[in-house]
Amino acid sequence: MVILLLTCVGRLAARQDEVHYLHQGAMPPGAIGSVQLQRGGPLPGFFQPVEIKAPPGAAISLAVGNTFEQPTPAPLRVGMLVGRVYRVRVTQIPLAEGIEVFPTIEIIDRLYAPKNQKRRFAIPIELTEEDLHMAAQGKFVTRVIYLEDPFRALPVSESQGRQNWFDVGRGRDPLAVADQLGRPVAILRMGGRLPRDNGPPDAAFLFGSPPFARYPASVRRLPAPPTSKPAAARKK
Amino acid sequence: MTVGPSAATDCESTSGCHGHLARAVARALARRQWHPVVHHKAMPRYWRLGLVALCTLILSSCRAPVTNSPPTLPREALAGPPAADSAAACPEVACPDEVIGGTSQPAPLPYAPAGPWSPPGIKQPWPEDEYLVDGGDRGLPAAVRPDWQIQGLESEDTIAHFDTLDGRTLVEPSNPVFIYAPRFASVRKVVSLAQDEQTDQLGAVQQPTVPVRCDELQIAASSKQHVEAIRQNSAEPPIIYRSRSGDGAVSSVQRLGSFQDAFQPYENLKVIREGKVDKTERALLAAGIAAAIIWTDTESVQIMLDHQAATVDVGDQQDHDVYTVNEPPPCPRLRIIKVASTQTAEPGDVIDFTLRFDNVGNQPIGNVTIVDNLTTRLQYVPDSAQSSLKADFRTQQNDVGSDVLRWEITDPLRVGQGGVVRFSCRVR
Numbered sequence: 253m254v255i256l257l258l259t260c261v262g263r264l265a266a267r268q269d270e271v272h273y274l275h276q277g278a279m280p281p282g283a284i285g286s287v288q289l290q291r292g293g294p295l296p297g298f299f300q301p302v303e304i305k306a307p308p309g310a311a312i313s314l315a316v317g318n319t320f321e322q323p324t325p326a327p328l329r330v331g332m333l334v335g336r337v338y339r340v341r342v343t344q345i346p347l348a349e350g351i352e353v354f355p356t357i358e359i360i361d362r363l364y365a366p367k368n369q370k371r372r373f374a375i376p377i378e379l380t381e382e383d384l385h386m387a388a389q390g391k392f393v394t395r396v397i398y399l400e401d402p403f404r405a406l407p408v409s410e411s412q413g414r415q416n417w418f419d420v421g422r423g424r425d426p427l428a429v430a431d432q433l434g435r436p437v438a439i440l441r442m443g444g445r446l447p448r449d450n451g452p453p454d455a456a457f458l459f460g461s462p463p464f465a466r467y468p469a470s471v472r473r474l475p476a477p478p479t480s481k482p483a484a485a486r487k488k
Numbered sequence: 489m490t491v492g493p494s495a496a497t498d499c500e501s502t503s504g505c506h507g508h509l510a511r512a513v514a515r516a517l518a519r520r521q522w523h524p525v526v527h528h529k530a531m532p533r534y535w536r537l538g539l540v541a542l543c544t545l546i547l548s549s550c551r552a553p554v555t556n557s558p559p560t561l562p563r564e565a566l567a568g569p570p571a572a573d574s575a576a577a578c579p580e581v582a583c584p585d586e587v588i589g590g591t592s593q594p595a596p597l598p599y600a601p602a603g604p605w606s607p608p609g610i611k612q613p614w615p616e617d618e619y620l621v622d623g624g625d626r627g628l629p630a631a632v633r634p635d636w637q638i639q640g641l642e643s644e645d646t647i648a649h650f651d652t653l654d655g656r657t658l659v660e661p662s663n664p665v666f667i668y669a670p671r672f673a674s675v676r677k678v679v680s681l682a683q684d685e686q687t688d689q690l691g692a693v694q695q696p697t698v699p700v701r702c703d704e705l706q707i708a709a710s711s712k713q714h715v716e717a718i719r720q721n722s723a724e725p726p727i728i729y730r731s732r733s734g735d736g737a738v739s740s741v742q743r744l745g746s747f748q749d750a751f752q753p754y755e756n757l758k759v760i761r762e763g764k765v766d767k768t769e770r771a772l773l774a775a776g777i778a779a780a781i782i783w784t785d786t787e788s789v790q791i792m793l794d795h796q797a798a799t800v801d802v803g804d805q806q807d808h809d810v811y812t813v814n815e816p817p818p819c820p821r822l823r824i825i826k827v828a829s830t831q832t833a834e835p836g837d838v839i840d841f842t843l844r845f846d847n848v849g850n851q852p853i854g855n856v857t858i859v860d861n862l863t864t865r866l867q868y869v870p871d872s873a874q875s876s877l878k879a880d881f882r883t884q885q886n887d888v889g890s891d892v893l894r895w896e897i898t899d900p901l902r903v904g905q906g907g908v909v910r911f912s913c914r915v916r
Contacts, residue, residue, distance in 0.1 A: 364615055366668055369832055376672055383676070392679045400671045401617050403643075407864045407889025409916045410671070410835050417674040418714040426675040429716065434673070435617055 276425050278394070281441060282459065284427070285335035285360045299331030299465045300362045301374035302438070304340065307381040311344045315458040329374055331465030334359045339458045342379060351388045355379060355442035356459070361435060363399075371467050375438050376415055387443035395440040398430035618670040620833075620865055620915070622646065622841065623826045625661035632657045638859060643888045646860045648845055650853040650901075652820040657855075662826040662843065669833040669915050671865065675716075747874045747908075754829040755842050755908075763846040763906040821849035822856065822901075833915045838869060841913065846906030854900035858909060862890040865916040872912035879909070 289295055304312055304327060311323030314330065320341045332338055335358075342353045357377055365373045375397060383393045395417070400406075406416060420426050430436045447453035455461070531539075621644050628640035630647045641647065646662040751761055758766040822845060829840035843860070847853055862868060868891040873881050880896040895909050 363618060363670060365618075366832060369668065372832070373668070373670055373834075378674070386678060390680070394677045394679070395674045397672055397674045399617055400673050402620055402863060402865060405671060405864045405916075406673075407916065409867070409914075413836075415672050415674055417676055418716050420675055420677050420716045424677070424716065426677040430675045433675075435615075437672070440674075 276427060278425070281337040281356045281358050281439075282335075284439065285337070285358050288360045289335040295334040295362060298334055298362050300334055300359050300437075301371050301467060302330055302332050302357065302359065302377055303374040304328045304330070304357070304377045304379065306342060306379045307346050307384070309344055309346050310342055310379070310384075312379075313341045313343070314464060315339050315341075315453075315461040318455050318458055318461050319452050326379075329371070329467040331467060332357065332359045333462055333464070334362050336462035337459040338462060338464065339453075342384060345384050345388070346381060348385060348388055353379075353384050353387045353442055354444070354446065354457075355387070355440055356444070358439045358441075359437065360439060361399075361437040363437070374467075377438060377440055378415060379440075379442070383442060390443065392443040393441070394426055396426045396430040396436050397438040397440065398434040398436045401434045404433055618668060620667045620669045620863060621664050622667070622828075622860070622863055622866060622913075623662045624664035625659075626664075630659050630661070632659060641859065641861050641892075643861050643886060643890065644863045646824070646826055646843070646858075648822055648824045648856060648858045650820070650822050650857070651855040652818075652853060653851050654818065656820075658820065658822070660822045660824055662824040665826050665828045665841070667828060667831060667833055667839065667915075669835070669837075669865070671835055671916075676714075747876045747910075752829060752840060752842065752910075754827060754840070757827065759825060760827060760842060760844045760908070763844065763904075816850055818851050819849050820847075820851050820853050822846070822853060823848045823906075824858065835915050837915050839866075839913050839915065841911055843909045844906065845909075847901040847903055850903060852900050852902050856897040856901055858895040858897070860893040860911070861886055862893065862913060864888045864890055866890060866913040867916055868893060869912040869914055872910075874910040875907065876909070877907040 306312055306326035308326075310326055312326050312328045313320040313323045314328075315321075315338070323341070323343050338357045340355050340357060342355065345351055345353065359375070363370075363373055363375065377397065378395075383395070387393055397415075408416070410416060420429050427436060427439070445457060447457050623644070623646040625640075625645050625647055627642045627645075630638055630640040630645060630649075632638055632649045638647075638649070644664070646664075647659050648662070649657055649659045651657050755761065757769050758764055759769060824843060824845045827842050827844075829842075830837070833839055841860075843858060845856070845858060868883060873893065873895070875881065875895055875897075878898045880898065882894045882896070884892045884894065886892045893911060897907065901907075
C-alpha cells in the first residue's frame, strides 16, 4: 500500500501542467523562470535568441560585469539564458532625451527551431515608445510575449513588422491571458527600480549580470524584385 | 505450496533481479518443506502467508536492470579500424577518451529511428505551435453529401473527391506539409505605482508628450484594437463567431493562370514530375506524410498482357515463369501529394504549394475536385493558382478568415493520368 501511494504521488507530481495558471505576472522577476526550469526539459544552459527592438534612435545596453556596456543602436540580437533576468538600459529615447529606462527581460521558455535556423527565429522583444514614456512617467508596464497558437491566431498580418498586442482588462493577469492564447516565452517589465545615483549599479539591480551571447543584427530581406517572365507567362 | 527450487530456477533464468534474496527465501522454504514437523510448529499461518506474498512479489518483479545511461559500446566499435600510426601518436601513454585511436571523428552511435524526429528531452507531443500545417484531413473525416457540400472540412485540410463509375463519391486527403513559422504576440498591462496620489498623477501628464500621442493616434487608425478580446478566452477560436456570414453563398469563379511547364526547384521529385513513386524519395516525402495510402508497392509494371499488369502464376523455382491475367476488382483510387517551396517562413514570406494528383486505380474517375482549406495564417495570393489540366477554379472565404481553394477538373481522369495544381500563399 505504501509503495502504491508513493507511486501515485510521484506520478501526480510529474504531471504538472505546462501552463502558468498558478503564477501571476506580478511576481518578481526570475520567479516564473526558475519554476519553469524546475519543470525539466532542455531549458537550462540554452541561449535563446532574442531580438530587442526599440524606437528609431534609441540605444540599448546590456549589463556585463555589474556595469552597463556601451549603448548600441537598436535592434539588438542576443542569446539569453532561459530562466535568468537581464537588465537593459535604454537611452536616447525619442522626445525624451536624457531619460533612461531600465527594463528587465525574463525568458521563460524556448523555441525549437530547425537546425541552423535558431538565430533566424528569435523572440521579438519590442520596447515601444509608448511603453518607454509610460515607464519614464512612473508607471509599471508588463508585457508577456507569447507564441501564438496557430489554431487561435488572429487572421491579420503584422502591421509594419510589429507584433500584435492588446491590453488586458482591469484585474486580469497578463500571464494567465497569454497562457490561454498561446505559450508565454518572455516577460518584459519596465518602470520599476532605478539604479543608485552614485557609483556603479549593484549586483542585485543587475540580477548578477547573467551571460548572454551576442549575435549579428538581423538583415531584413527585401522582397524579390519583380520578374517579367512569370507575369508574361500568366497573361498568355 | 511448492515454492522452491523451480521458482528459483525461473528467476535465475531471467538473470539480473533480486536473485540472491529470492534464492535465499526459496531455499528457506524448501528446507522447511523437508521438515514438516518443524515447519508447522515454528511458523504461524500468517507468517507463512506473508512469506509467500513476499516471495511472489519478489519473483514477479524479476526483470533486467534498467539504467538511464546509453548503451556502452566497446572502444573498438567507436574507434573503427586502428590506424597505422596510432601507436606513434600516443607512445606508452594512455590516450584520453576524446582522442580515440587515429581517426579524427569517431563512428556515430547506432541510431534507430522511431517515429518522427523530435528534439532530445522533449516529451511528446511535439511543440506544434511553432509550425503551420497545411494538408491532410485532421479532425472529423471529410465527406461529400449528396448536395455536394463537404462536411468535416476543417482549416488546414486538403482533400480531393471524385466520382467512380459505380456512382460513389470518394474522398482522398493529401499529406500534411509542415512549415516552421512561429508568430508572436504580447499582452500588456500597465499599473500606476501612484494610483492614490491623484495630484502627482495629473502632474505627470506633461505637454511635450502630446504631439507623440497625436502621432500614435494616427498610427492607430488601422483596424486593430488593442483591447483584450473577452471572447478569446473560450476554448474555441475567436474566428468561429464569424461563421454567421453566409455559408457558401459567397463564391467567386476565378480564371486560372496559364500553367508554367517548367518545374520549380522544390518540385524536383519524380513523383511530382512524372507521378511515379521512387523509393529514394520516400524519405523526403515521408516527413510530412500522415495519409500515405499506396506508397508501399512499386508502381512499375513488369509484364503487361492486354494492357493489364500480369502476375506470376507459377513459382520461380522453375526455369520459366507463367504469367496470367486476373481480372482485378474495380478499385478507383486517387493519389494526391502536396509539397511546399520552403520548410521555414517568416511573416510576410510567400510560399508556393504544389499538388500532384494521379489516378492510380484501375478505372477512370470523374468530377475530380481538389479542395484546400487554408489555415488562419495563410493568405492566398490572388491570381497565383495554376493547373496543368483544364479546370474551374473558385475561392471562398472560410470560417477562420482565410480562403478555401477549389479546383474542379473538367475532364475525367483516365487510368494513370495525373496533373499538377499550384498556388501561392503569404504568411500572415
